Amino acid sequence: MDLELAGKTALITGGSRGIGKAVARELGREGVDVAIASRGMEALEETARELAAETGRRFVPISVDTSSEESIQAMVKKAVAELGHLDILVNGAARVGGGPAPKLAEITEEYFFEDMNTKVLGYLRCAKEVAPYMQQQGWGRIINISGLAARQSGNVVGSMRNVAVAAMTKNLADELGPLGINVTVVHPGLTRTERTAGMVAEAARQQGITEAEAEERMAQGVSVRRIIDAREIAHVVAFLASPKSIAINGDAIAVAGGSGRAIHY
Numbered sequence: 001m002d003l004e005l006a007g008k009t010a011l012i013t014g015g016s017r018g019i020g021k022a023v024a025r026e027l028g029r030e031g032v033d034v035a036i037a038s039r040g041m042e043a044l045e046e047t048a049r050e051l052a053a054e055t056g057r058r059f060v061p062i063s064v065d066t067s068s069e070e071s072i073q074a075m076v077k078k079a080v081a082e083l084g085h086l087d088i089l090v091n092g093a094a095r096v097g098g099g100p101a102p103k104l105a106e107i108t109e110e111y112f113f114e115d116m117n118t119k120v121l122g123y124l125r126c127a128k129e130v131a132p133y134m135q136q137q138g139w140g141r142i143i144n145i146s147g148l149a150a151r152q153s154g155n156v157v158g159s160m161r162n163v164a165v166a167a168m169t170k171n172l173a174d175e176l177g178p179l180g181i182n183v184t185v186v187h188p189g190l191t192r193t194e195r196t197a198g199m200v201a202e203a204a205r206q207q208g209i210t211e212a213e214a215e216e217r218m219a220q221g222v223s224v225r226r227i228i229d230a231r232e233i234a235h236v237v238a239f240l241a242s243p244k245s246i247a248i249n250g251d252a253i254a255v256a257g258g259s260g261r262a263i264h265y
Contacts, residue, residue: 001244003030003238003239003241003242003243003244004242004243004244005027005032005241005242006030006031006032007031007032008031008032008033008087008088008241009032009033009034009035009079009083009084009085009087009088010024010032010033010034010035010086010087010088010089011034011035011037011076011079011086011089011090011126011130012024012027012034012035012036012089012090013037013038013064013066013075013090013092013093013122013126014038014091014092014093014094015034015035015036015037015038015044015047015090015092016036016038016040016043016044016046016047016061017038017043017193017194018092018191018193018194018195018230019092019145019188019191019193019230019233019234020036020038020092020093020145021036021047021051021230022193022229022230022231022234023092023233023234023237024036024047024051024059025051025054025055025231025234026231026234026235026238027088027234027238027241028051028052028054028055028056028057028059029055030238030242031057032057032087032088033057033058033059033060033083034051034057034058034059034060035059035061035062035083036048036051036059036060036061036062037061037062037063037064037075037079037093038063038064038093039063039065040063041061041063044061044062044063045061047059047061048060048061058083060079060082060083062075062078062079064093066093066118066119066122066123066125066126067114067117067121067122069125072122072125072129073129075129076126076129076133085133085137086133086134086140087134087139087140087141088140088141088142088143088241089126089127089130089134089140089141089143090142090143090145090241091122091123091127091142091143091144092145093119093122094118094122094145094161095114095115095119096195101154101155101156101157101158102156102157104156107156107157111157112157115157115161116157116160116161116164119161119165120161120164120165120168123144123165123168124168127142127168127172127183131172131176131181134176134180134181135176135179135180135181137180139180139181139243140176140180140181140182141181141182141183141184141242141245142172142176142181142182142183142184143183143184143185143186143240143241144165144168144169144183144184144185144186145185145186145188145237146162146165146166146169146185146186146187146188146252147162147187147188147189148162148187148188148189148254148256148259148260149162150163150166150187150252151254151262151264152259152260162187165185166187166252169184169185169250169252170183170250170251172250173249173250173251174250177249177250182240182245182246182248182249183249184240184248184249184250184251184252184253185251185252185253186233186236186237186240186252186253186254186255187252187253187254187255188233188255188256189222189228189254189255189256189257189259190218190219190221190222190227190228190256191228191229191230191233191256192227192228192229192230196227200214200215200218201214203217203218215227221259221260222256222257222258222259223257223258223259224257224258226257227257228255228256228257232255233255236253236255240253
């Protein structure tokens with residue numbers, strides 16, 4: 001299927017690694033020039049060189065702090081100056097989780113507000129800065145990377161931030177849809193990225209089992225019985241970024257391989 005993406009441009013936050021990097025690679029393969037943004041310039045430049053060599057497309061590294069409105073404004077201005085226009089925004093910059101979720105007594109205001117400021121407000125800031133460019137051309141796609149904590153308990157702040165992203169997505173879709181801009185949200189679950197091997201090794205060590213057994217156990221909550229790869233999430237995001245996704249606006253799509261027993265309708 002031709003996704004009709006050749007010649008379009010994209011801005012991806014959280015684009016130096018993980019799901020963001022996988023999305024950048026997939027869009028590049030579809031003929032998109034991409035600005036990738038995150039905090040660390042060294043990792044961005046390495047990723048940009050790697051993906052440019054692999055896909056033959058242009059990748060522009062931009063350092064950004066999504067908790068800062070000024071930093072986001074500078075990022076968007078540079079992306080537009082380098083790429084000429086902006087068709088697609090993929091919001092993926094968020095605080096990287098690690099270890100068990102904090103219990104109620106362990107949650108501080110600093111922890112809460114840092115999480116919300118970086119992800120929820122960060123996504124909103126990016127959409128606010130990019131939307132006028134999309135509005136001028138009468139077309140655009142905004143895809144928010146959230147997470148299945150929006151549909152599951154077990155992580156108070158994680159659930160709150162992801163539910164907030166989903167609510168923001170629907171509100172933006174209602175406002176921007178008539179202007180030719182579709183806004184969607186995807187909910188990854190456990191996903192294979194650069195961090196997975198270390199996580200599996202640590203789980204195997206703690207449980208006294210092999211790494212293969214540890215990974216099998218980790219995948220038991222997924223109906224396809226394996227960990228979904230970041231590239232498989234990127235396939236879905238690439239479709240949502242394309243003109244062919246016009247029928248999907250404001251909706252949340254789980255990309256976790258079939259997680260849990262809840263029915264969403």
